[in-house]
Amino acid sequence: MLSKRVVAIARRHAFFASTPSQSAATSLSKAWNVAGTQLTRAQFHSSHLLQAEVVKVPQMAESISEGTLKSWSKKVGDTVEADEEVATIETDKIDVTVNAPVSGTIVELLANEEDTVVVGQDLLKIDAGAAPSKASESPKELPPSSKKTDSEEPADQQVDKSPPSPPQPSAGDKQSGGLPSDGPKEGKKELKEDAKTSAKKEESPAAPSKAPGNRNETRVKMSRMRLRIAERLKESQNAAASLTTFNEIDMSALMDMRKKYKDEVVEGARPLQELPVVNASIDGDEIVYRDFIDLSVAVATPKGLVTPVVRNIEGMGFLQIEKEIAALGKKAKDGKLSIEDMAGGTFTISNGGVFGSLFGTPIINLPQSAVLGMHTIKERPVVVNGQIVIRPIMIVALTYDHRLLDGRDCLKVKEYIEDPRKMLLAPF
Helix, strand or coil: CHHHHHHHHHHHHHHHHCCCCCCHHHHHHHHHHHHHHHHHHHHHHHHHHHCCEEEECCCCECCECEEEEEEECCCCCCEECCCCEEEEEECCCCEEEEECCCCEEEEEECCCCCCEEECCCEEEEEEECCCCCHHHHCCCCCCCCCCCCHHHCCHHHCCCCCCCCCCCCCHHHHHCCCCCCCCHHHHHHHHHHHHHHHHHHHHCCCCCCCCCCCCCCCCCCCCHHHHHHHHHHHHHHHHCCEEEEEEEEECHHHHHHHHHCCCCCCECCHHHHHCHHHHCEEECCEEECCCCCCEEECEEECCEEECCEECCHHHCEHHHHHHHHHHHHHHHHCCCCCHHHHCCCCEEEEEHHHHCCCCCCCCCCCCCCEEEEECCEEEEEEEECCEEEEEEEEEEEEEEECCCCCHHHHHHHHHHHHCCHHHHHCCC
16 A cells, blocks of 8 residues: 555656656656655654553552552553553552553553562553544444244255154053063063162162262462561561550540540640650660651551551640541541551551450561550449449550560550549659
């Protein structure tokens, strides 16, 4: 097609450019030069248009260089709009979405689901351009079937397809009980052989019955997040000298103060400020003390446990801390947490009480040195000043790294919760 076009251009240009002073050969030579120039331009433009947009694996975070291609949202032939989600990449912390940089049609997928992909790797190709019209996308009607039915066949070619009828027993067969009329002796012998065979089958042992219920097994590959959680938890158990202290705490005073001063700003980080070693960590043979407090909050999500961080709570009150925790919890359950939301943390709290848990031993989130596990509040009879009264009781579990903390330091947490007024009186 392209060569015929070049010849046509050359002939047309030679015809219109020819003059009486020029020979036909000279005009034709100039025409071929013009046609060659137009050919080069056509090849350049056609190659530029046929080149598809290559979408690469985006940058995820400084500490994340690879992930697992969890799912494709589109397939080859689908049209996409700019910034529309086309794939999801699972990392050990969050899920990263891949969006189309331009509008167009997907022409090739360069990776399969469950493949490991690295940052900068080619992921798919998009043919940039407008989406096809709906009329072109509508499926064409299939032509009617050309197969002929039995009624359409010629009468002389029709075959009787009904099954043949079973043969009718003769008069002799009826007299012998339906057996072939080969003689009464042969019929009696066959009856005896059938009786012996059935007797042997009855004497054979019965097959063992199968166990009741379903015995199937299903193997599912662990997600990157679940693998990372398992790795971190086991690393914590192996590295830290973990010790857990349990205490029953009367929540009456704290609940009354919260109701009475719900609009006041009461600092909620005072225990950690008075006990800076709880907010510290071990780095080699050194202890790192921090002037700031970043509170990690354990949140259960469908994909696993995550710990988003509320930063600089040393200047916040109880209500502000609660609002920040609630906002991060909602983001976690909606799958909208970013890497920045989970980076860092100097102390962790875990509230198993939302699931009705009474006891539990939380695991330290390294490199932190302690984690506070809270549980459900139950009304219980307790002795106060020689009287049995009903009080709201919570059992808290403080797991700490015994290389850095001692038991007497941990009892301060119980004192502050049972009598919150000490938070206002505690010196810095």
